[in-house]
Amino acid sequence: MSIALAEPPFAAEELAPLGALLARATAGQRRWLAGYVAGFDAALAAPTAAPAAPAAPPRPKLTILYATESGNAESIAAALRRDATRRGFAVRLRDAADTLPGELSDAGTLLVVASTWGDGEAPQRAAGFVTALEAADAPSLAGLRFAVLALGDRAYARFCATGRLIDARLAALGAERLAPLAECDVDFASPAATWSAARLSALATADAAPSDAASDRVIHVDFAGAATASRQAPAGVAVSELINLNSSRSDRRTWHVELDLAGIGLAYEPGDAIGVWPRNAPALVEAVLAAAGVPAEADLTESLASRYDLTTVTVPQVETIAQLSADSSLAALAADARAFAAWRADRQLVDLLALADRKLTAAQLVSLLRPLAPRLYSVASSRKLVGDAAHLLVAEVAWESHGRARRGVASGMLADTRPGEEVRVFVQPNRHFRLPGEAGRPVIMIGPGTGVAPFRGFLQEMEATGEKRPSWLFFGARRFHHDFLYQTEWQDWLRSGLLTRLDLAFSRDQPERVYVQHRIWESREALSGWIRDCASIYVCGDAAGMAKDVHAMLARILGADGDEQLSALARSGRYQRDVY
């Protein structure tokens, strides 16, 4: 949001105390003040219209389209819009989820930020757009000029597949490519910023964007940035409580983690995720150094612990080790996507390093590594109920393969945290996973395992705000006694009526495996009724298995055109998924 001030509407003596105040204010105080004034106006519903600015020449049009899964592409697109607006472009920001290719034909200039998800799939909400773009009857896009920024993860076989596909199809449909496709690995922040700046500079030159005199006098008040930790500048927050919710007889450990946000401006809504920047465990650093044959010097050890991904194996890494060792079988592995996918399924970097037939130098090791990436956890609380805190539900990842004990980088770190210790976190907003805006709309929440986290946030929000709406939760886990996350809380909400209905699927308590989709099928009549009554459906949790099975079951219940109905529900925001 920005407020343009042409002439000061105050007399000089009126402005003096404000100037004095601002002169001694800290940056944080100035940001607060800016926000205060805006909020004050909003509260009065006062018109904030600026005095008419001098007529300016029409600004060049720019459309920014993003296809996002976890919100990274969306946040890059939002930053790009900010910069473009500042540079004088008339920007339209569009979510591929709500866009059809034909709507882009008169966009003029298009910048696309597209992420790839899973094993090379399009973000689920953008799947419709991508499908339409691929279709034989896709519209001509002659006259459109475009550039694509692709986000991906080299650990997966089909790196940046969605960005590549969009780039290729836009060109095939007649659009003019302004710049070659840019591809980013998980350390996308800096290359994405560079790409954004380069694209805008090139466009500004080409379009001779007027450096509007007025724009120099625009004061930008960026609320999103106000005192909020970001991915790049996370906040250090203390862990105040850590409870393994599974019984001591469970084969799993799922941690209820409470973060103390007192004094920390970490605004989140139920449905958002909290990003956690992990550190590698000392044992892992040690093992990697040992496997690489690199001496463990303090600086290097610290840098490996805090900055580099020491677990994921990528094709370039295999290629490098293959070259170093002149190992033709490794080279063949790197060249065969299917074989590599199978090989990496239960292996990590340390296994690759162990295959090298010579010691690496410290520099060789570091050049091999990718930066450490944060892990996202759906927030399991509502700040309206829990106050200055955020709750996370973290499944501890631990397994053994090829004689080595493996542990999730972030979940292992959190599990080993002692109350009082700090972790570095930020909020990753997810505006595509929100309680319905309309009062009284029913909600159907499907969240087995840790997928139940956001629904605890939803119910806490409903409890805090006192809003009433029919609510139905499907939860599942392995065993009733040992894996029933937050059991007594659901019981309390059932008793109070806040939670209308709870259906449970415990897969290992009886000879036949029962999962949430089976409970959904058993309840199909009631469920159809809820959907007719405008219920919103939420699915959170495992993408590969559960979310697909649940989707298929919902489609089956809805009838022959179930898939289309679900697509329509998704477009209207009544079918929202947060799956991973």
Next chain:
Amino acid sequence: MTTSARSRNEEIKEASRFLRGSIASGLEQTATGAIAEDDTQLVKFHGMYQQDDRDLRPERLRKKVEKAYSFMVRLRIPGGEMTPAQWLAASRVARERGNATLRLTTRQTIQFHGLLKGNLRPALRTLHADLLDSIAACGDVNRNVIATTNPAQSASRAAGVELARRLSDHLLPRSRAWHEIWIDGEQVTGGEAEDEPILGGTYLPRKFKIAIAVPPVNDVDVFAHDLGFIAIEENGVPVGYDVVIGGGMGMTHGEPDTFPRVGDVIGFCSPQEAVALAEHVVTIQRDWGDRADRRHARLKYTIERVGLARFVEELAVRHGRRLAPARPYSFVSNGDRLGWVEGEDGLWHYGLFVENGRIADHPGAPWLTTLETIAHRHRGAFLLTANQNLVIAGVPAGEREDIDAILDAAGLTRPGALRRNAMACVALPTCGLALAESERFLPTLVTDLERLLTRHGLDGQAMTIRMTGCPNGCARPYLAEIGLVGRGPGLYNLYLGGAFDGSRLNRLVGTDLDREAILAALDPLFAAYARERRDEERFSDFLIRTDRVAPLPEGPEAARP
């Protein structure tokens, strides 16, 4: 007796619509593993107890979960006789719905432990398909009727099982509630109004137990039951039964007016009148039993209160005649015969010692699997004994080797003499009444005691040792030569002097003993026994003869040291 003085259980029974309560709707509440509190009393009449895993209690509140509730389900198996198909059904239910163990009990039945609420119906439907049920296996009713399993006396044993079945069926609740709730799923509407002509609308004041013994083996502890029948044989066939009434084991710590009691022999009845006689004993107890204080509600207290003579008088009135005088009988032991025994019928029977009655696939000893293997081949019967052992009964001579080979391959070890006669109740972690460990502690204590016996040159000396986790007496500790009754974690009261054949109660000789103290108390007694015993003299008889333990007066004195 006024209504206000009635115990809470009486009100629950009366309001239950013949044992229905709100059990069915409680099964639909899937967010909790428990049922409504009043219903926890009613499900006992359906053969189940709500329990929780006490080992897990401390951690659960913090983990935001309720107690780990589950159900124990106890079957009704009159006489303890099962077909191989029934055994397989039970084994399958244990694997698929329970904790993969079968617990043989002192009432010749099977208990399943760790059934989740949602698994009760599927489990009972599986069992019911093989003609098993759990009706009246717990609760204020006639419990599973037990009968001798001594396979040598084939004809009398068969007659005993047959009588057990008739007694059980006759005294069963008439309510359709069990079938309705667990099998049919819903209430059959328009059915006839129900009535309980024998048990009454509020059922019995307390549990009621019947046992049938065939001398010379008192494997059912016939004097420890509300009603006992002692078979009197002529030419190997029972011609009638001596009748015993008023036995019972339970007592309460610190309540001197509660006590174990040995039953009284009151006469002889014919096989034909046994069922009617049982009905009349039951109805007197129904009408005269204490419905205010459940700790004084067993038949033995009714008899103590009104006097044996008056009770017998009333029985003659209801029965229409006096019983004939009791006939002589003689018991020599109350243990099981283990190993191969040939019956009068020419078939062979294998008595298999099952430590504490727990059948599971232990590491190195796959009991559950092994018995499934046998059940698949075996065409005879499985007999559950009152000492928690198992008899593989009715094996033709030619098939003995097959059974031996299976048992040997599975490494089912041959127990020592002490262990064979040892018995413990379930106690922790599932029993809500337990004050101390029992089934999980007795095996190691027996190992300790065997070491002591060896040191005194008493290897292979059989004696009965029984332990319970609380004073309620489920393993009948008051009739053992060495009885141990839990008082608190790791602490037991020690009782000595019970007869080896179960005909004499033991006496309290030490309170609150831990493991070391138990061993220290027994060590000098074993030493003296090794030194001074006469030929064939039992340990308990030796203690009484040498005045180391005074013989016990019966009745209220029994609980006092």
